[in-house]
Amino acid sequence: MENEFGTPNFCLLWHRAGPVHMKRIIVALVGNPNSGKSSLFNMFTGAHQHVGNYPGVTVEKKEGRCIYGQYEITFVDLPGTYSLTAYSTEELITRGFILHERPDVVVDVVDASNIERNLYLGTQLIEMNVPLVFAFNMSDLAGRRGLLFDLEQLSGLLEARIVPTVGNRGEGRTALLDAIIETSREGRKTRIHEVRYGVEIEEGLAWIETAVAQNEEPLAQRYGARWMAVKLLEQDEDVLKRVQQQETLNTVNRSVSHLRSIFRDEPEIVMADRRYGFISGACQETIKNSVERRHDTSDTIDAIVTHRILGLPIFLFLMYLVFFMTFTMGRYPMHWLERFFGWLAAVVNGLWPAGSVPWLHSLLVDGVISGVGGVLVFLPNILLLFLAVALLEDSGYMARAAFVMDRIMHKIGLHGKSFIPMLIGFGCSIPAIMGTRILENRRNRLTTIMIIPLMSCGARLTIYALFIPAFFPPHWQGPVLWIVYVTGIALGVICAKVLRMTLLKGETLSFVMELPPYRMPTGKAMLIHTWQRGWMYLRKAGTVILVASIILWAAANYPKPDHEALAGLDEQQAQQATLRYSVVGRLGQAIEPVLEPLGFDWRIGTALIGAIPAKELFVSQMGIVYATGREKGHALSLRERLQSDYTPLVGFCVMLFVLIGAPCVATVAVTRQETGSWRWAAFQFIGLTVLAYTVTLVVFQLGRIWT
Amino acid sequence: MGKAIMEQNQVRPLSAVKTGEKARLARVDAGRGLNSRLASMGFVPNAEITVVSNGHPGPFVIIIKDVKMVLGRGVAHKIMVK
Numbered sequence: 001m002e003n004e005f006g007t008p009n010f011c012l013l014w015h016r017a018g019p020v021h022m023k024r025i026i027v028a029l030v031g032n033p034n035s036g037k038s039s040l041f042n043m044f045t046g047a048h049q050h051v052g053n054y055p056g057v058t059v060e061k062k063e064g065r066c067i068y069g070q071y072e073i074t075f076v077d078l079p080g081t082y083s084l085t086a087y088s089t090e091e092l093i094t095r096g097f098i099l100h101e102r103p104d105v106v107v108d109v110v111d112a113s114n115i116e117r118n119l120y121l122g123t124q125l126i127e128m129n130v131p132l133v134f135a136f137n138m139s140d141l142a143g144r145r146g147l148l149f150d151l152e153q154l155s156g157l158l159e160a161r162i163v164p165t166v167g168n169r170g171e172g173r174t175a176l177l178d179a180i181i182e183t184s185r186e187g188r189k190t191r192i193h194e195v196r197y198g199v200e201i202e203e204g205l206a207w208i209e210t211a212v213a214q215n216e217e218p219l220a221q222r223y224g225a226r227w228m229a230v231k232l233l234e235q236d237e238d239v240l241k242r243v244q245q246q247e248t249l250n251t252v253n254r255s256v257s258h259l260r261s262i263f264r265d266e267p268e269i270v271m272a273d274r275r276y277g278f279i280s281g282a283c284q285e286t287i288k289n290s291v292e293r294r295h296d297t298s299d300t301i302d303a304i305v306t307h308r309i310l311g312l313p314i315f316l317f318l319m320y321l322v323f324f325m326t327f328t329m330g331r332y333p334m335h336w337l338e339r340f341f342g343w344l345a346a347v348v349n350g351l352w353p354a355g356s357v358p359w360l361h362s363l364l365v366d367g368v369i370s371g372v373g374g375v376l377v378f379l380p381n382i383l384l385l386f387l388a389v390a391l392l393e394d395s396g397y398m399a400r401a402a403f404v405m406d407r408i409m410h411k412i413g414l415h416g417k418s419f420i421p422m423l424i425g426f427g428c429s430i431p432a433i434m435g436t437r438i439l440e441n442r443r444n445r446l447t448t449i450m451i452i453p454l455m456s457c458g459a460r461l462t463i464y465a466l467f468i469p470a471f472f473p474p475h476w477q478g479p480v481l482w483i484v485y486v487t488g489i490a491l492g493v494i495c496a497k498v499l500r501m502t503l504l505k506g507e508t509l510s511f512v513m514e515l516p517p518y519r520m521p522t523g524k525a526m527l528i529h530t531w532q533r534g535w536m537y538l539r540k541a542g543t544v545i546l547v548a549s550i551i552l553w554a555a556a557n558y559p560k561p562d563h564e565a566l567a568g569l570d571e572q573q574a575q576q577a578t579l580r581y582s583v584v585g586r587l588g589q590a591i592e593p594v595l596e597p598l599g600f601d602w603r604i605g606t607a608l609i610g611a612i613p614a615k616e617l618f619v620s621q622m623g624i625v626y627a628t629g630r631e632k633g634h635a636l637s638l639r640e641r642l643q644s645d646y647t648p649l650v651g652f653c654v655m656l657f658v659l660i661g662a663p664c665v666a667t668v669a670v671t672r673q674e675t676g677s678w679r680w681a682a683f684q685f686i687g688l689t690v691l692a693y694t695v696t697l698v699v700f701q702l703g704r705i706w707t
Numbered sequence: 708m709g710k711a712i713m714e715q716n717q718v719r720p721l722s723a724v725k726t727g728e729k730a731r732l733a734r735v736d737a738g739r740g741l742n743s744r745l746a747s748m749g750f751v752p753n754a755e756i757t758v759v760s761n762g763h764p765g766p767f768v769i770i771i772k773d774v775k776m777v778l779g780r781g782v783a784h785k786i787m788v789k
Contacts, residue, residue: 082744082747082748083743083744083747085743085747087740087743087744113773114772114773114774116749116772116773117748117749117771117772117773117774120747120749121747234743235739265734265752266739266742268739268742268743268746269735269742269743269746269751269752272743272746272747272751273746273751273752273753276749276751276754298775299759299775302768302775303760306768306777308762399777403777406779410779511777511778511779511781511782512744512745512748512776512777512778512779512782513776513777514748514774514775514776515768515775515776515777516775517775
């Protein structure tokens, strides 16, 4: 299928077929944000889910499968939207999927405690005339709020089955599955009730419908002339683009200006109003509200957590807890894993017959074990972090946090929520980049991903810990570290601003956000969220990082110098000679002229290249170049060597360079995965390296004049 | 003419509505994008808006169609109510 409506071709992730006799049904889950769509999705599919991105866009794509009787049902969880216009990527994806993939059934998940607003999306699905089932989710909450439904009558008016559900408790599962199967059997049907837009608009729609039926036959056949007419009258840019004949456009323009003069408003606003009219008409008879809405606990909590003065400290405190949980609690399992891989390497070393196939031995220990280990040790952090984020999201606090931070983040063209992944970036860029999934807007998400490596991560701290004491007196050490971190933040702010004004230009969405009622998160949902992310990290980033580690291992070990060249050298000197002779060493020497204006020599160049898989490798690489060994006892002597060879200015410049430039392989891999394109990953890598070079060059050259 | 002026006077930005008061939406003075986004969230003519907290200082929180929403002050200036 061609790339219509700006959405990428969609292929199901799940190719593995079930038993042959099974009937297959594809179900699209749609619904407003906060309607509990994910909880229903989890209810049906449990852990049998695939999470990915839509190709080329940073919108999460989730699929899961469920076997029910004779049926194998594939659920596709589409992005949460309020509407199906062409104003956002999410809405285009949802609409595109329904129009082009033609799922057998569309399930509209409706928050039963506020039917009217939620059914707005439903009216548009009715207009598309898809086989539709409504899931009135969180019906327990609606009951407690005093809402009484006459579902039979409402179902008659909406001409679709309605099933009450409580997603997080698994209620209504069977009933909804039955409704899905029955609806899929019926297929598309002719409707009796439709949204009627009133005399004037219906007149306009009739003109356009005729024009579409005459001039745009293929489109009318594919999407239905009525739906086309509605979208054209709404001046939907995406549908306007598809129109072939100028005549059709002329009819549309005439109708629009005619209606504008009548209503003194855009037709699309009047049409939205009429849709709400249709809903309230349907609800009036069928929904009774026995309790007046009062000031509830949710309001009281909101008054505190979004308070002008208290809001920020509360948010920072909670963020501190997230941070603490991720990196302090994660440290123990991380140490266990480190120790395990150390033990594994020792076992291999011990069992390996001395001297036989040394290259395989080295590949196994220095390449594979340290490569896989390097990936796995971050897993506890990632799992804990996503557990914390799931907790904040599912409880409803995230919406409040976004509001609190929005005033500050808005100034650099980002959303309030961007702050959370940026903060996580101080620990490690990988979970931070994965954490940008909480951002709905694509531009915001891309901008945030691009600047995350500028938040100085934990791995870089090991480099500062080596350099700062080597070059700066104790009373300067704190301030220098502070300067390094603040430089990163400042550059991040500038880059975000520049990106939002150039490549990722676009209106910063005005702040309108729903404050969902606070809810107790369920353990199952949080575990599913956490596990999905963790698994994805292992599978995708893991493979790339492993391959890169092996390549770099080879590049740092080959080609080997002759035996004569190493004769008479002790082990450390031999290591140094080997590294110098290897591809990495040669590259380091080759780029020396380029790095010279920054004050760097071939040793630093070699260590920089060697540190591409992971920044903390810089320290061990420097150790090898100086042939001081990697043992802890020698760290002091490495510092002394640095002190004697470089000025504090060079030391500072090295720190600046590792802060800004060349994000590690894992970051590149995750950026590629999350943005869905190598282009963004390459742009990030090259852009940041160029920025690092420029900044370091300026600092070094100015510093040289100064001193 | 006089009636028109009267009507004009009654229309005011949402940001001028006090905490606890209710108003009905007249129109949204914004571009098509924001206008349509707000409309899909229930901001349509005559929709009842309850101001839960008109934050000076603090957030601007409203209830529209049974949903609690928080608005930036900029948006609250653009929403005209009567």
